[in-house]
Amino acid sequence: MLTVAVKETGPVEQRLASAFEAAHPGVSVRLLETAALPPPAGEAVAADVWWGADAFAMAAAAGDGRLAPLPPAAPPSPHARWLPVERIHPVLAFNVDSVSRGAAPRDVRVLFHPLWRGRLLLPDPAGSALGRALVGWAMDAERVRTGDETAGVDWLRRLDASVVAYVPEREIMRALAAGRGTVAVADLRDAARARADGLPVDYVALEGGPPPITRGMAMLPEADTALAGAFMALAAGEPGRSLLVAEYRLPADGAGGEGRSGGDGRAGAEAGEGREGGAGVAEAPDGGAEPSWAREARQRLPVAPIRVDTVAAHLDRWLGRWRVEARGRGAPGTMNRHREE
Known part of the structure; x- marks a missing residue:
């Protein structure tokens, strides 16, 4: 066995x-x-x-x-x-009844703007790989940029100001379709499936945000x-x-998806251009058939570096700082406003 x-x-x-x-x-x-x-x-x-x-x-x-x-x-x-x-490939998903494709943010930093306050759904870092990646990437990138990891906490706190709820990763697209938020950071797999299933959602590539x-x-x-x-x-x-x-x-590709070139080390730094695939089938590198959404993700969506070993060494502590210093503290009077999912 x-x-x-x-x-x-x-x-x-x-x-x-x-x-x-x-x-x-x-x-x-x-x-x-x-x-x-x-x-x-x-x-x-x-x-x-x-x-x-x-x-x-x-x-x-x-x-x-x-x-x-x-x-x-x-x-x-x-x-x-x-x-x-x-x-795991992060994208920016949106409810098509509330946000047009042209208005959908392609850089996570855009979500700091008051326009998005109370409209953002995020995967809960307490129980999702994508949420953990967002926290780890932001903390490490801001520490590299400033020399102080508190800058990462500040970055996460600014993002928290726009969060209406932290949602389990596999449930985030249905929450978005139901109108609990208008935009969400989501895994491409969930966004592509939700769109194919006919939910009122779509997604765009993140040109500035957590890498795969x-x-x-x-x-x-x-x-x-x-x-x-x-x-x-x-x-x-x-x-x-x-x-x-x-x-x-x-x-996963041959490089494992981490640590490849792109970006300038800033949390939310642009790393190139990307677009999503529509219907249709393309030829995979090994000669097999591959849906175009997967081909586009593999070839065109931007990839930024992430220092996996460094993040792994600090991630538990950084998640603790996010939980205590950032979650629910993103704007005046919002302490503990996020409902536990």
Whole structure:
């Protein structure tokens, strides 16, 4: 048996497990849904493989020895102890009944303007990879720019002034469609699916904002090396990539999606031009068919650098500062105004 601890048990996870079992007769795959992945240091999880933690969590777990070196059968990776599998790509989503495409902000800093006060939905950093990425990116970029991480807290506080609610990441598009806010920072996968499902939402590329990060896969020290490596190869290759795209999830590219050139180190610095794809199918680099929304995300949406290891080392503390010093403190008289979701 191969036990795979996952962040979610969705169609991709279930179909990949079935594909692995078909390719390895006599081996069963157990999917173990785990709320905290990787779990806190010192807390054991009876699994062979971790799948779905964001790059910051993976880097932290690799740094304190919770992850084994990648097995020989795993695909090449820019990291010694974990493999990028899926990309989280932030976009600016908007309710089409309230905001036109031309008026939709393409730089997160535009959301500081009083025009957007009480109109912004954000993924809750307490429980979402995208929310964590936003906090980590802003804190690190502003610290680099000014030499003082308090500048990052100030940046997050200014953004908080426009927030009407912090929402669980997977629920943010339905909240936007229902009119709880008029704009939202969202994962491309959720925005593209919501638009395809006919909800009154659309999205634009963020030319200034948090860059893409990856979700990864890693092997635990006591795992069956051969089986774990074979599972990783299936997830990062085929049919794993096709399964991801079919569910509006972006496969990671060869660079892992972090730390590539672009931007000037400022939180919200422009990093180039981007646009979204419409209907249609394009040819993928490996010769397979790829929906144009995925192709556009891979080729055209802007990518800015993020220092994953640095953010990972400080993220828990920075999230604490955001919770105490920024959340609900963005404007006079707004202390604790955000309802817990």
